[in-house]
Amino acid sequence: DQYGEEGLKGQVPPPGAGGGAGGPAGATFFSTGADGPTAFRFNPRNAEDIFAEFFGSSSPFGGMGGMGGGMGGMGGGGHGMPSGGIRFSPSMFGGGGDHTFTQTFGGGGQGYPGMFGGGAPVKAAPIERKLPCSLEELYKGTTKKMKISREIADASRKTIPVEEILTIDVKPGWKKGTKITFPEKGNEQPHTIAADLVFIIDEKPHPVYTRDGNDLVATQKIPLAEALTGYTVHLTTLDGRSLTVPISSVIHPGYEEVVRGEGMPIPKDPSRKGNLRVKFDIKFPARLTADQKSGVKRLLGQ
Numbered sequence: 001d002q003y004g005e006e007g008l009k010g011q012v013p014p015p016g017a018g019g020g021a022g023g024p025a026g027a028t029f030f031s032t033g034a035d036g037p038t039a040f041r042f043n044p045r046n047a048e049d050i051f052a053e054f055f056g057s058s059s060p061f062g063g064m065g066g067m068g069g070g071m072g073g074m075g076g077g078g079h080g081m082p083s084g085g086i087r088f089s090p091s092m093f094g095g096g097g098d099h100t101f102t103q104t105f106g107g108g109g110q111g112y113p114g115m116f117g118g119g120a121p122v123k124a125a126p127i128e129r130k131l132p133c134s135l136e137e138l139y140k141g142t143t144k145k146m147k148i149s150r151e152i153a154d155a156s157r158k159t160i161p162v163e164e165i166l167t168i169d170v171k172p173g174w175k176k177g178t179k180i181t182f183p184e185k186g187n188e189q190p191h192t193i194a195a196d197l198v199f200i201i202d203e204k205p206h207p208v209y210t211r212d213g214n215d216l217v218a219t220q221k222i223p224l225a226e227a228l229t230g231y232t233v234h235l236t237t238l239d240g241r242s243l244t245v246p247i248s249s250v251i252h253p254g255y256e257e258v259v260r261g262e263g264m265p266i267p268k269d270p271s272r273k274g275n276l277r278v279k280f281d282i283k284f285p286a287r288l289t290a291d292q293k294s295g296v297k298r299l300l301g302q
Helices: 004-009 047-055 064-077 135-140 224-229 290-300
Strands: 027-033 036-042 086-088 101-103 127-133 142-153 159-170 179-182 197-203 209-212 215-223 231-236 242-247 256-259 269-273 276-283
Touching: 127 135, 127 142, 135 197, 159 197, 215 224, 215 231, 224 231, 224 276, 231 276, 242 256
Parallel strands: 127 197, 215 276
Antiparallel strands: 027 036, 086 101, 142 159, 179 197, 209 215, 231 242, 256 276
16 A cells, blocks of 8 residues: 555565564565565454454454443433433323323343343333222222223334223222232333233221221210110111110220121121121210219219
C-alpha cells in the first residue's frame, strides 16, 4: 500500500526489509530485481490483536455479556424504559376507581430480559382485591360474578382490551381471608407472564352478629331487673329462622349463654356448625331513691 507496484517488484524496499535480527517475526519473502535478490519480511497482524484494538477484548464475543448488561442498564439510566419497570392500571373489577401497581422486568439486567442469553420471562406480581360478603352469604354460600377489563396480546403482539366475566362460588362457612385465585388473568405485557388475580374474602359488618372463628356472637342489652328475674332471647338466624332462648338463671356481668349448633357452618363439613354465644350488656340504674334502696335491701338482704 505504501510503495505500490514498485514495492511489489522489489525496487523499493518496504519497511522492515533486510530481515535483521531486530526485525519483527513473520514470513520472509524474496523478490528479484535489477539489483539482484532482495529480501524483506512480511508481518501479518493477528486477528485477536485487531479485535482487542477495536473492542478492548481479544474475543469478538467477549463483550457481549457487558453489552447485555449495558442495555439492561438502559432501564435506569434515562435512555430506555423508566426506572423500576412498566406501570399500568388494570380496570377495577365491577367498577369503582383505579388499581395501579408497578411491574418490573427481570433477567438480562433491568431492561430487556431474554436478550443476549438473559433469563426467561418473569411472572408479574399478583393483583389482590377484597371481596366483601355478608354473614348471610357466608352462612348459606353464594355465587358472585365479577366483570373485569384487561389487555391481552394478539398474534402480532399488540395489546387489545377485552372484557371477561369471572364466576366465584363462595362456599358455606368460608372465613375472612380466604383467597380465590384466577391464574394469569392480569394484563399481558411483553416479556412478562400475566399476573394472577386474587380475590380475598372480607366480611361486611352485621347489625346483630359478629363472628369468632366458627362461632357467632350476639350481644343483648337488658335492664337489671330482667337480669335478676329471668330473660328470654329472641333472635332471627342468618338463614331466616326465629330462635327463642329462655334464660331462667341470674344473668350477671360476664355471663354467656351458649346455644350449640347455631353458629357458622364448618367449611370442611358444612353439615356441622359452630355455636351461638349470647352475651349481655346489663343496664344498671344511674341512681335509686331512698324507697328503692330500702326495697332492694329488703328483697335481697341476707
